[in-house]
Amino acid sequence: MTAPGDHTETLWLAVRFSDLDVAGHVNNVAWLRFVHLGVSQLLASRLPLANRAEAGAPVWRWVEAHYRRTVQAVGTPIVVRASSVEQAEGLLVAAGVGSVGLDGTVVDCVAAEVFVGPSLSPTPEVVSGQFGAGPPPALTSRWPWSMVVPVRPPDRAEGGALSPVAAADLLQEARHGALSGWRNGIRGRLVVARVGLDLGPAWVGDEIRLDTCCARVGRASFDLATRGVDPVTGATVVQSTARIARLMTDTDRSATPWSEAERALLGQLRTGAGSG
Structure with a gap:
């Protein structure tokens, strides 16, 4: 293993x-x-x-x-x-x-x-680098889904950064929010096949803005990318990409390719069409 x-x-x-x-x-x-x-x-x-x-x-x-x-x-x-x-x-x-x-x-x-x-140092400061500080990035058509969620004290790891389990939970909420508007057009059950996340070296404030977009549509899967941004400091505290696949039954061991109609729907998801 x-x-x-x-x-x-x-x-x-x-x-x-x-x-x-x-x-x-x-x-x-x-x-x-x-x-x-x-x-x-x-x-x-x-x-x-x-x-x-x-x-x-x-x-x-x-x-x-x-x-x-x-x-x-x-x-x-x-x-x-x-x-x-x-x-x-x-x-x-x-x-x-x-x-x-x-x-x-x-x-x-x-x-x-x-x-x-x-x-990290246990102080509410942003560490420079890949996840730098600055004005919060503006929402664009590339990030058509967004939600703001509160951060609870147990969500912070030692040093004040977002804990990995809390990050996974918040990212799951963001994916559900992005998929809720069009999910009924896809047959079967959507499952997370793979997920990667980077935890930024920044103190987490009281809220996180989670922005989500569809980054890729494949033959039998698609990728959702999500970034978590501190609305006050502009620091990106987490970044993630999840590969979503479709299973038709619980016994399936491989993803089922999309139909033409499903691919057209996923094409709209890729461009953010119909997002609220």
């Missing part, structure tokens, strides 16, 4: 009712929570609590997750294996999440890579 590294940890969990979406499947935010728990367990074993005050707690910089199998039953045993490799500017963690059958067989469900770097 993971590539060999200099340190490996295994964590056993179980699916909770709150992990399920409206279709009864474990949702992609819950899968990322499993990854987060596995990575946290690994980091805790590498850096004892007594040493963290001096070294500073490491924080996630980016994650790339691939979703391979669905799980529906509450109580399904889950195993997370996380393996780390030291790099010049931080730690690269490969995490695999699998469901465990009655015979002990593990079925791979999610494969993720997480890059963990040094913690």
Whole structure:
């Protein structure tokens, strides 16, 4: 489930009712929570609590997750294996999440890579760089869907940046908001097949503006890109691209290509036509 590294940890969990979406499947935010728990367990074993005050707690910089199998039953045993490799500017963690059958067989469900770097200074200031400060970027036709969401204290990681699980939850809300206006024109069930997110080194304020656009339409999938912007400082605190695919049944193992009518509808999505 993971590539060999200099340190490996295994964590056993179980699916909770709150992990399920409206279709009864474990949702992609819950899968990322499993990854987060596995990575946290690994980091805790590498850096004892007594040493963290001096070294500073490491924080996630980016994650790339691939979703391979669905799980529906509450109580399904889950195993997370996380393996780390030291790099010049931080730690690269490969995490695999699998469901465990009655015979002990593990079925791979999610494969993720997480890059963990040094913690931020716990002050409400924006760190310069790729996610710089400035006036909030203006909404254009390239970003036709936008929503402003409040930031709760538990949404912040140590140092004040957005936590990875909170980021995944907010990004899921943004994707739902973007898709709600035209979803009925697509047959089957839309699922997140892959998601990547970059967490910016900026203190998160009381609100985040989430802007979403359709960045790509493929033969059997499309990509939604989302940026999270602090409306006050203009800092981009998170960026993400999610690949959305369509399954016709729960037993499908590959995405079903779009029909001509569906492709035409997705073409409107690509240009933001009909967005509110």
